[in-house]
Amino acid sequence: MLLIGCSKEEPVSSDSAPQDASYSMRLSIDLWPGYYPAIIAKEKGWFKDAGLNLKLDLPGNTDKMLALFSAGSIDAVAVAFGDAILVTRQMPDIAVILVTDESAGGDAVLSMNKEVLSDLKGKRIGTNLGGFGELLIRRMLDLQGVKVNEVNLVNVDASKVPDLLDSGGLDVGHTWSPYVGQAIEKGANIIFSSADTPGLIPDTVAVSGEFRRSKPEAVKIFLDVWFKAQNWWLTHYQEGNQLIAEATGQRVTSITLEGIRLLDREANVATFNDATSEQGLPNVLKTYNEFYARAGVIRTPAAPSILASEFLQ
Structure with a gap:
């Protein structure tokens, strides 16, 4: 079983690294259903089978997780897009590689x-x-x-x-x-x-700029396995909920996709490249940049280059 804890003191890491994996990646996620395909894939052993040693943490505190990411202690985070943009204050070259879902009531x-x-x-x-x-x-x-x-x-x-x-x-x-x-x-x-507020809160996975440049094949493996797990969950919903509950220590009744719209690969390609509608990722980025500028949170807007759609092809 994948051991995931919600302690605010220290993230609880998953099982030890397989020695035969071609790549390694440390990912921290918020407790949010849109990110649970990573848990399913880890439990099923699909990352390992694909040659990726994924170390999975669930710190239970978004601010601490973002601080660890900004400090370079972890390779990737699964957080709301608005939170990923905040990281550009310390890491302007991060790469948003995936929109996991849109919060539609969640x-x-x-x-x-x-x-x-x-x-x-x-x-x-x-x-x-x-x-x-x-x-x-x-x-x-x-x-x-x-x-x-x-x-x-x-x-x-x-x-x-x-x-x-x-x-x-x-x-x-x-x-x-x-x-x-x-x-x-x-x-x-x-x-x-x-x-x-349709389209206001997309949820994402972002990797560090260094990881983006040095391990592009690992990113592609991660995405392939992610979409495999996402599809499996949608076709084995109750079984998937049970697996997630056991892995995270939640009750099965707490696992739900109500109010959450998962995005598959095709939907990801569409939103990454949609510069015309308000819900397209380029315009959502603009919305957050403007909000953060007015609030004095970010002096330099996050650049469009953080949207790394090349890995989705």
Whole structure:
């Protein structure tokens, strides 16, 4: 079994490296269903069979994971596209090699008060500030005609939102699956979600610039195996859910693709090259660059060259 832990102290790595693998790659992922094909492929031994020793970590803390990636301690991360763009502050040459999925309801804004959407002024609203969660919150506020300075934005990790809502530490909070389900179990209600902002939150896998340049064949192997695992999951859904639950220590009922649109290879090629629609990756990159510039988060916009579609061919 792949051992994956959610400790904030140290990532828990997968089993030891096979000695006959041609390439090695260390990947850290958020706890998010769109990234679970990596778990399936690891459990099935498909990476090893293809000649790739994939070391898989699940740190359980996005900020720490991004810090490790920026420091060069890991080769790749699976995170929301908005978070991947943030890494360009330290690593401008990262490569986004894959859009795993689009959040189409999987990211949610919740409150214990289901009527709070009509009365947001003065409320404590939690999300990971400076990232895609803040952009989602700002879109919600815009649609409700509420200014940012009329609410209290609080910086919190997504995993903490269910407990903070339950304890009264937050009035409103943004998080994602499986934490959305945990919050609902505590009595919270979804008041807004990524389904209300189509295309705003694509989820991705990014590799370091050094890995992109030195191991292009490893990237191609990774993608081939990823799409194999993704397709297998969609055709063996219950079996796949059981495998993922055992590997991550979650309940099977917590594993769901509801609110998540997985992207296969063909859909990836389309979104990487779609410069005309708002949901095409080049224009989503522009949206985040503009948001981060206004917020003073990034001085130099992420370059279009971070979109590494060449590996998908």
